[in-house]
Amino acid sequence: MGNVYNLALNFKRKHPGGIAWRLKKHCEVVEKHLNPGEKVLFAFAGQKNTKFYEPFFSCVVVLTNKRILIGQKRVVWGYFLSSITPDLYNDLLVYQGLVWGKVTIDTAKEKVDISNLPKTGLDEIETNISELMMSEKQKYAHPETANKV
Numbered sequence: 092m093g094n095v096y097n098l099a100l101n102f103k104r105k106h107p108g109g110i111a112w113r114l115k116k117h118c119e120v121v122e123k124h125l126n127p128g129e130k131v132l133f134a135f136a137g138q139k140n141t142k143f144y145e146p147f148f149s150c151v152v153v154l155t156n157k158r159i160l161i162g163q164k165r166v167v168w169g170y171f172l173s174s175i176t177p178d179l180y181n182d183l184l185v186y187q188g189l190v191w192g193k194v195t196i197d198t199a200k201e202k203v204d205i206s207n208l209p210k211t212g213l214d215e216i217e218t219n220i221s222e223l224m225m226s227e228k229q230k231y232a233h234p235e236t237a238n239k240v
């Protein structure tokens with residue numbers, strides 16, 4: 092197994108309490124779609140849905156040096172892969188509930204909810220996503236606005 096699985100497993104061990112299973116299969120989906128020159132920086136696992144009481148949509152979220160990838164391996168056949176590039180990234184919402192937390196990534200086209208996250212890991216998730224997206228988004232600045240700053 093590659094670097095994605097090791098990072099996701101380390102996060103799960105460091106912050107127990109989240110709900111995610113079939114981690115190896117989800118990580119294989121993301122590793123299959125990594126581009127040449129793309130480096131994995133951070134990975135965590137959760138549920139790609141808005142409802143904490145539906146723990147059947149497990150996924151792995153991976154931050155690379157170029158984008159955010161969300162991989163889900165289906166039980167019988169096929170998989171889902173979502174990619175969020177810095178130019179489409181708008182905002183991040185972190186919600187901490189009684190038992191679990193939730194992260195909502197707002198993009199230009201949709202909102203992606205990752206729920207059933209361990210409360211102890213929310214700060215680390217927010218810091219990594221925000222810093223990566225803000226540093227990468229600077230590279231997408233328009234030339235006319237970059238000269239004015």
